[in-house]
Amino acid sequence: MKKFMMFCMCAAVLASCSEKKEPVVEPQEPQEEVVYQPVHKSETVDLKTAPKYSYRNAPYDVPAASVAVTYDRKLPYAQPVIVKFSYANGDSFTYTIPAEFGLWKNEAGRFRVVSDDACTVWIQGQTKNGKFHEFVFYGDPRHNGGKIKPNSYRNLPAGEIQYRR
Numbered sequence: 001m002k003k004f005m006m007f008c009m010c011a012a013v014l015a016s017c018s019e020k021k022e023p024v025v026e027p028q029e030p031q032e033e034v035v036y037q038p039v040h041k042s043e044t045v046d047l048k049t050a051p052k053y054s055y056r057n058a059p060y061d062v063p064a065a066s067v068a069v070t071y072d073r074k075l076p077y078a079q080p081v082i083v084k085f086s087y088a089n090g091d092s093f094t095y096t097i098p099a100e101f102g103l104w105k106n107e108a109g110r111f112r113v114v115s116d117d118a119c120t121v122w123i124q125g126q127t128k129n130g131k132f133h134e135f136v137f138y139g140d141p142r143h144n145g146g147k148i149k150p151n152s153y154r155n156l157p158a159g160e161i162q163y164r165r
Helices: 002-018
Strands: 040-044 053-056 066-070 081-086 092-097 101-103 113-115 121-127 132-137 147-151 160-164
Touching: 066 113, 066 121, 081 121, 113 160
Parallel strands: 040 092, 053 132
Antiparallel strands: 066 081, 081 092, 101 121, 113 121, 121 132, 147 160
8 A cells, every 4th residue: 555655646646746837928019119209399589688789509419400480571560580490309499580570682683592512501681670680590410509600692592601609
């Protein structure tokens, strides 16, 4: 009987060792993809507090992919001047200069609006009250804090901007 009990115990041990237990897999909830939502910011330029020569740093830490300047191409003071920077990730930043500001024309009859490949925009004009303003909007942060020398006659119709420190 002792041998029989010993045999049963060995068989039970072997049987328990040979059983393979399947690991319990908990179902995972599907993770939603996080889709980037573009950010659209804007700023209206206050002509009463803006300095005569207003240099505006790039709104973001990355260079703008493109810039668009919208204004009435026939009449000054007809509509606001809008400078819109667009970025590769879909973000945008828009500056609005109120319609109280009118662009000046150069001697060739073109409005004094110049933009270049670095997305820098130079604008010159005055308010209806006769207060002169020159605005520079940088689209590339590497030019922040620098000065420019614009030329609205060269490289027509875009004009030319030279950078200096």
